[in-house]
Amino acid sequence: MSAVTTTSESANWGSRLLIAIPYAWLLVLFLAPFALVAVISLSTVRLGMPPFEPLTAWDGSILSLRLNFENFLYVLTDDTYLLAYLTSLKIAAISTAVMLLIAYPLAYGIASCAPSSRSLLVFLVIVPFWSSMLIRVYSWMSILRNDGLLNAFLLKVGLISEPLRILNTETAIYIGIVYTYLPFMVLPIYSTLASADRTLIEAARDLGCSRVSAFWRVTFPLSLSGVAAGCALVFIPVVGEFVIPDLLGGADTQMIGRAIWLEFFNNRDWPMAAAVTIVLLALLVVPIVYFQSRQSRSRT
Amino acid sequence: MHSYISIENLAKSYGVVSAVNNINLGIGKGEFFSLLGPSGCGKSTLLRMIAGFETPTSGAIKLEGADITDVPAHRRPTNMMFQSYALFPHLTVGRNIAFGLQQDGLAKPEIKKRIDDVAEKLQLTALLDRKPAQLSGGQRQRVALARALVKRPKVLLLDEPLGALDKNLRTETQLELVRLQRELGLTFIIVTHDQHEAMTVSSRIAIMKQGQVLQVGSPLEVYETPQSRYVAKFLGETNVFAGGRAERNGDELQIDSGEAGGRVHAAFTDRIALDAPFWVSVRPERVQLATSGAGLEGTVEQLTYTGVERHYRVRLTSGATLDARRVNHGCESDLGVGDRVFASWSPQASRLLAE
Numbered sequence: 001m002s003a004v005t006t007t008s009e010s011a012n013w014g015s016r017l018l019i020a021i022p023y024a025w026l027l028v029l030f031l032a033p034f035a036l037v038a039v040i041s042l043s044t045v046r047l048g049m050p051p052f053e054p055l056t057a058w059d060g061s062i063l064s065l066r067l068n069f070e071n072f073l074y075v076l077t078d079d080t081y082l083l084a085y086l087t088s089l090k091i092a093a094i095s096t097a098v099m100l101l102i103a104y105p106l107a108y109g110i111a112s113c114a115p116s117s118r119s120l121l122v123f124l125v126i127v128p129f130w131s132s133m134l135i136r137v138y139s140w141m142s143i144l145r146n147d148g149l150l151n152a153f154l155l156k157v158g159l160i161s162e163p164l165r166i167l168n169t170e171t172a173i174y175i176g177i178v179y180t181y182l183p184f185m186v187l188p189i190y191s192t193l194a195s196a197d198r199t200l201i202e203a204a205r206d207l208g209c210s211r212v213s214a215f216w217r218v219t220f221p222l223s224l225s226g227v228a229a230g231c232a233l234v235f236i237p238v239v240g241e242f243v244i245p246d247l248l249g250g251a252d253t254q255m256i257g258r259a260i261w262l263e264f265f266n267n268r269d270w271p272m273a274a275a276v277t278i279v280l281l282a283l284l285v286v287p288i289v290y291f292q293s294r295q296s297r298s299r300t
Numbered sequence: 301m302h303s304y305i306s307i308e309n310l311a312k313s314y315g316v317v318s319a320v321n322n323i324n325l326g327i328g329k330g331e332f333f334s335l336l337g338p339s340g341c342g343k344s345t346l347l348r349m350i351a352g353f354e355t356p357t358s359g360a361i362k363l364e365g366a367d368i369t370d371v372p373a374h375r376r377p378t379n380m381m382f383q384s385y386a387l388f389p390h391l392t393v394g395r396n397i398a399f400g401l402q403q404d405g406l407a408k409p410e411i412k413k414r415i416d417d418v419a420e421k422l423q424l425t426a427l428l429d430r431k432p433a434q435l436s437g438g439q440r441q442r443v444a445l446a447r448a449l450v451k452r453p454k455v456l457l458l459d460e461p462l463g464a465l466d467k468n469l470r471t472e473t474q475l476e477l478v479r480l481q482r483e484l485g486l487t488f489i490i491v492t493h494d495q496h497e498a499m500t501v502s503s504r505i506a507i508m509k510q511g512q513v514l515q516v517g518s519p520l521e522v523y524e525t526p527q528s529r530y531v532a533k534f535l536g537e538t539n540v541f542a543g544g545r546a547e548r549n550g551d552e553l554q555i556d557s558g559e560a561g562g563r564v565h566a567a568f569t570d571r572i573a574l575d576a577p578f579w580v581s582v583r584p585e586r587v588q589l590a591t592s593g594a595g596l597e598g599t600v601e602q603l604t605y606t607g608v609e610r611h612y613r614v615r616l617t618s619g620a621t622l623d624a625r626r627v628n629h630g631c632e633s634d635l636g637v638g639d640r641v642f643a644s645w646s647p648q649a650s651r652l653l654a655e
Contacts, residue, residue, distance in 0.1 A: 222388075
């Protein structure tokens with residue numbers, strides 16, 4: 001009896017340790033830097049290193065804490081930032097929708113293939129990850145340029161008589177984002193579709209559904225968890241995306257990731273950059289929490 | 301004869317593998333018909349062809365005289381109860397049951413009325429708002445049954461419907477199925493590998509092996525008059541001995557069996573040719589064991605007590621074994637392991653079997 005208790009206790013400690021390691025990782029490498037960012041966002045910019053005032057001061061007998069909310073007030077009232085947030089959310093929403101429209105049929109197609117060919121098709125979806133994202137975005141630059149591959153092809157075929165201006169427009173940002181993030185949408189949808197119970201489709205057919213209505217009444221609702229996971233996986237990073245809009249977009253499309261970068265490196269205004277970051281995070285927490293609660297609800 | 305459902309020269313092969321091989325069957329209206337056989341015998345494939353999930357390679361399926369071979373699954377007046385139940389996990393019990401009715405475009409009040417009816421019949425009324433994940437195995441089984449029955453199919457197909465239930469619940473549910481089937485007057489076709497289940501529920505049984513139907517008959521017919529060694533052995537237990545020279549004596553045959561090590565008796569039949577190889581089969585419960593007298597001589601090698609019966613395994617002098625059973629009357633067995641016994645049975649208990 002005591003032996004049993006000991007094993008279960010040590011197993012308990014083992015599993016606690018197993019959980020503790022990733023949490024410690026998150027604590028040190030995510031939460032602590034985030035706390036630092038939060039602290040910086042409430043301080044005041046100054047010249048020097050570090051380029052912000054400490055929050056606390058000690059004058060020999062009084063400890064004073066100075067929290068500067070100016071940056072937040074500015075971020076929330078200034079049109080430039082508001083526009084940058086809205087542009088980011090809009091681009092993320094539209095590109096998420098476009099990816100969903102492309103990824104769902106793709107994932108469905110792969111999941112309907114024979115299991116033997118599925119792994120090859122999934123492999124093809126993730127193959128682009130084998131080269132650096134930066135390199136891939138640069139190659140899009142050379143494809144989309146006025147004298148790039150795409151325009152050369154379209155001119156040669158005769159579809160257009162003058163080169164299209166795609167690079168440095170919002171269209172180029174969409175192309176880059178959809179291309180880069182598509183696998184993150186495909187994989188979760190594919191995995192829910194591939195693990196779906198096929199007899200449920202037969203049951204629906206047996207109960208009078210055509211193939212199409214069986215899809216809409218059974219397959220699709222059961223794949224929503226994969227759809228939600230895919231949307232969250234692409235929407236959240238796309239909102240803060242910096243590289244793609246910077247390389248492919250024009251000066252007129254200001255996304256929030258770029259705004260933070262400019263604030264940080266060009267203006268050297270760390271507190272402002274930090275405040276913009278904190279507000280962005282607050283904006284993203286809403287869809288994350290929604291997604292989490294949806295997941296836990298669908299499990300019960 | 302015009303059967304309600306007739307299956308004509310039906311065959312299904314996957315590449316070179318033949319799953320169902322030229323089957324002919326007629327099933328009457330209101331029958332509780334079993335397809336019985338070991339796994340891989342083609343019984344499920346046959347059922348799935350009737351449901352419309354598999355396309356036959358050749359042959360035809362007719363319902364009330366109309367050929368439905370090419371009718372897609374969703375337009376057939378059949379409904380299936382799946383082995384895994386296949387309940388829709390994202391829908392409540394009520395919505396699972398309503399699924400097929402909504403698909404048919406029935407009016408809401410009619411749907412509600414039908415659901416309430418079937419829920420009451422299957423004691424599901426209190427569970428209508430639950431999700432399948434919140435139900436026990438027995439409750440899920442009833443929901444699956446309700447979902448198929450609520451569409452009032454002409455034929456209800458049941459694919460190993462009770463396989464996932466524990467033994468006590470299974471027996472209870474078998475009786476429940478029979479009661480429902482009588483009450484509704486529907487035609488049920490059930491696939492099972494459990495001979496006991498087939499015997500309990502069916503009006504007729506088709507015993508299948510390797511894609512073919514070996515014998516069709518009522519439980520009494522297939523058990524009492526099996527036509528092949530396979531059927532005799534598959535349905536319950538039996539003792540089988542190769543027959544040798546047979547001599548007719550009026551209504552009786554006297555058969556020398558080297559395997560049994562003596563002479564056995566059987567009622568005369570012209571059903572099988574005695575000049576071809578044949579076998580004599582006798583059910584263990586028909587064998588009488590005595591400490592003296594006539595019959596096959598042997599020694600009790602094993603004795604098992606099952607509560608209902610005592611099972612004796614006798615080693616005959618020929619070296620073959622013979623199983624015998626006695627109903628337990630509550631007293632100790634007068635035979636023990638090692639006792640010398642003589643086994644005999646009435647000529648009517650013997651069955652003569654061709655290959």
